[in-house]
Amino acid sequence: xxxxxxxxxxxxxxxxxxxxxxxxxxxxxxxxxxxxxxQGEMAMFSTYIALTLIQAGVPYWAAFCITVPVSFVxxxxxxxxxxxxxxxxxxxxxxxxxxxxxLTFNSVAGWIFTYTLKPFPSPFGEGKPLFGGFVSRxxxxxxxxxxxxxxSIWAFFxxxxxxxxxxxxxxxxxxxxxxGVPVNxxxxxxxxxxASIGAIAGMMVAPxxxxxxxxxxxxxxxxxxxxxxxGITNPLxxxxxxxxxxxxxxxxxxxxVGTELKLTTALFIIVVVLTVKPAGLFGKTLVSRV
Amino acid sequence: MNLxxxxxxxxxxxxxxxxxxxxxxxxxxxxxxxxVVVYAIAVLGLNLLTGYNGQVSLGNGAFYAIGAYVTAIMMxxxxxxxxxxxxxxxxxxxxxxxxxxxxxxxxxxMYLALTTFALAVATPQLLKYKLFxxxxxxxxxxxxxKPDAPFGLPLNPDQWLYLFALTxxxxxxxxxxxxxxxxxxRAMRAIRDQPLAAEAMxxxxxxxxxxxxxxxxxxxxxxxxxxAITIQFVAPDAFGVPLSLTFFVGMVVGGGASIGGAxxxxxxxxxxxxxxxxxxxAAPGAVYGxxxxxxxxxLPGGLASLIRILKRKPA
Numbered sequence: 001x002x003x004x005x006x007x008x009x010x011x012x013x014x015x016x017x018x019x020x021x022x023x024x025x026x027x028x029x030x031x032x033x034x035x036x037x038x039q040g041e042m043a044m045f046s047t048y049i050a051l052t053l054i055q056a057g058v059p060y061w062a063a064f065c066i067t068v069p070v071s072f073v074x075x076x077x078x079x080x081x082x083x084x085x086x087x088x089x090x091x092x093x094x095x096x097x098x099x100x101x102x103l104t105f106n107s108v109a110g111w112i113f114t115y116t117l118k119p120f121p122s123p124f125g126e127g128k129p130l131f132g133g134f135v136s137r138x139x140x141x142x143x144x145x146x147x148x149x150x151x152s153i154w155a156f157f158x159x160x161x162x163x164x165x166x167x168x169x170x171x172x173x174x175x176x177x178x179x180g181v182p183v184n185x186x187x188x189x190x191x192x193x194x195a196s197i198g199a200i201a202g203m204m205v206a207p208x209x210x211x212x213x214x215x216x217x218x219x220x221x222x223x224x225x226x227x228x229x230x231g232i233t234n235p236l237x238x239x240x241x242x243x244x245x246x247x248x249x250x251x252x253x254x255x256x257v258g259t260e261l262k263l264t265t266a267l268f269i270i271v272v273v274l275t276v277k278p279a280g281l282f283g284k285t286l287v288s289r290v
Numbered sequence: 291m292n293l294x295x296x297x298x299x300x301x302x303x304x305x306x307x308x309x310x311x312x313x314x315x316x317x318x319x320x321x322x323x324x325x326v327v328v329y330a331i332a333v334l335g336l337n338l339l340t341g342y343n344g345q346v347s348l349g350n351g352a353f354y355a356i357g358a359y360v361t362a363i364m365m366x367x368x369x370x371x372x373x374x375x376x377x378x379x380x381x382x383x384x385x386x387x388x389x390x391x392x393x394x395x396x397x398x399x400m401y402l403a404l405t406t407f408a409l410a411v412a413t414p415q416l417l418k419y420k421l422f423x424x425x426x427x428x429x430x431x432x433x434x435x436k437p438d439a440p441f442g443l444p445l446n447p448d449q450w451l452y453l454f455a456l457t458x459x460x461x462x463x464x465x466x467x468x469x470x471x472x473x474x475x476r477a478m479r480a481i482r483d484q485p486l487a488a489e490a491m492x493x494x495x496x497x498x499x500x501x502x503x504x505x506x507x508x509x510x511x512x513x514x515x516x517x518a519i520t521i522q523f524v525a526p527d528a529f530g531v532p533l534s535l536t537f538f539v540g541m542v543v544g545g546g547a548s549i550g551g552a553x554x555x556x557x558x559x560x561x562x563x564x565x566x567x568x569x570x571x572a573a574p575g576a577v578y579g580x581x582x583x584x585x586x587x588x589l590p591g592g593l594a595s596l597i598r599i600l601k602r603k604p605a
Binding site (some may be wrong): 034035037077082085086091092093094095097099100101102103104105106107108110111125147217218221224225261262263265266267270273274275278 | 338344346348359374394396397399400401402404407408409411412415416419531535538539542546573575576578579580581582583585586587592
């Protein structure tokens with residue numbers, strides 16, 4: 001029983017990270033109907049920036065506060081320079097560019113920072129597990145950070161004028177442009193936000209799985225699975241889906257398929273959701289007019 | 291009719307160029323050219339699916355892996371001659387491709403890319419899985435022997451293997467060329483460009499899409515078999531995401547919906563990383579990435595379209 005509770009708790013902790021990346025994916029999907037394959041690699045790159053700062057002697061939270069805006073700028077720049085000209089291009093072109101970005105980030109990171117596994121510090125200390133040994137400090141801390149991020153994103157979209165404009169631009173670009181919303185700027189902002197969320201997720205997951213250029217491949221896959229499970233058209237659904245996938249992954253890994261097939265679990269979830277209920281648990285069923 | 295202006299000239303020329311390495315290249319160069327043939331078949335397989343039929347696959351490496359493993363297991367466990375394994379791997383891969391094509395029917399564009407990407411990520415894990423250990427050799431993989439030239443031909447194993455791959459490749463290329471020129475090819479392209487109109491014209495979209503998947507898997511699987519025989523070794527980690535993305539890069543660079551593009555793409559993925567590798571271990575990835583982006587912007591039709599553009603211009 002104790003083991004079971006422990007698996008659930010670590011499932012929630014990793015689920016929070018999948019939820020963040022899933023949210024980043026959904027934000028870009030809503031605005032452009034593209035799934036950003038490079039989201040994970042961008043997060044990995046940001047995490048390396050944070051590590052470089054920390055190794056240069058910058059305190060953890062200061063490095064954190066520098067990395068997030070830097071990632072924001074990188075994300076927004078990519079949208080402006082690379083994605084915007086291809087907004088109307090066929091699927092193959094966007095997939096090609098995303099894969100290109102993925103490969104570039106991956107190898108540039110390998111080039112600059114080498115492919116060796118690097119430990120990444122946790123800001124929450126190493127100390128004893130809390131609450132009767134069920135929760136490690138890092139699990140608790142990273143879940144808290146994730147929740148704060150998710151809540152503030154929600155508040156941003158719900159209560160600010162800018163958030164409203166971004167939602168409008170994603171929902172109906174043509175009408176938004178007519179009422180004066182700078183749609184392209186909103187898209188760049190969305191990319192920046194997505195990159196920042198990814199950066200935070202990367203910094204939270206790196207102490208657990210160690211930092212290397214390929215660390216986000218698995219995380220990205222689980223985030224995809226979470227986003228699809230919750231409904232890729234629904235940010236809240238994607239977050240819930242991320243948590244569910246985290247729990248399924250941990251329980252499945254512990255009791256059903258073993259750790260060797262963990263990634264296959266993600267593939268399985270993706271295929272099942274897409275074939276059985278393509279809209280996800282909370283998503284809108286898309287009806288296209290012909 | 292003059293030989294140069296004949297429409298068969300490019301193919302005659304190609305065969306002549308393809309046979310040249312047999313006489314002049316060193317064994318290692320020959321090995322590289324054999325791999326070019328292997329990649330060309332795999333890229334052609336992906337091209338049929340993505341270029342001609344518009345189903346974006348980032349997971350064709352999985353079919354390559356299945357083909358490679360079918361050949362390796364049959365040679366290693368049951369001592370079946372290498373050439374006899376190829377029909378088996380073709381049939382098995384076509385079957386698997388057909389089955390994967392069924393759920394793919396329900397996934398449009400981006401979702402299919404995503405699902406096949408997940409397939410590519412999961413492939414090495416599945417190959418390592420304990421239950422199949424007895425057959426696949428787990429993480430260790432399987433070592434197989436290089437075949438000798440039959441009938442006492444005066445060729446060393448590398449030369450024979452190149453000739454063998456070239457023959458298989460030539461047959462597959464002729465098959466694919468005839469296929470895309472005919473009714474089926476037109477249907478495939480119609481589904482890619484205007485699914486609605488295609489359906490209204492009486493094309494059975496589901497049937498064509500799943501069979502194209504099977505066909506693509508078959509081509510890629512045969513490439514996998516040839517690749518396994520050439521490298522004489524299969525191991526799970528060789529068949530991960532990078533392999534699938536390599537095929538994708540080859541297809542984009544060579545040019546989607548182009549038979550000749552598959553050959554140019556294969557030359558690119560075989561030789562450019564080697565050149566880039568001399569700069570840094572990480573450079574091939576960066577070269578792939580930047581070239582992919584550059585092609586999407588500047589030459590979305592790949593190298594094949596460049597040739598078409600140059601031809602059109604008056605001299």
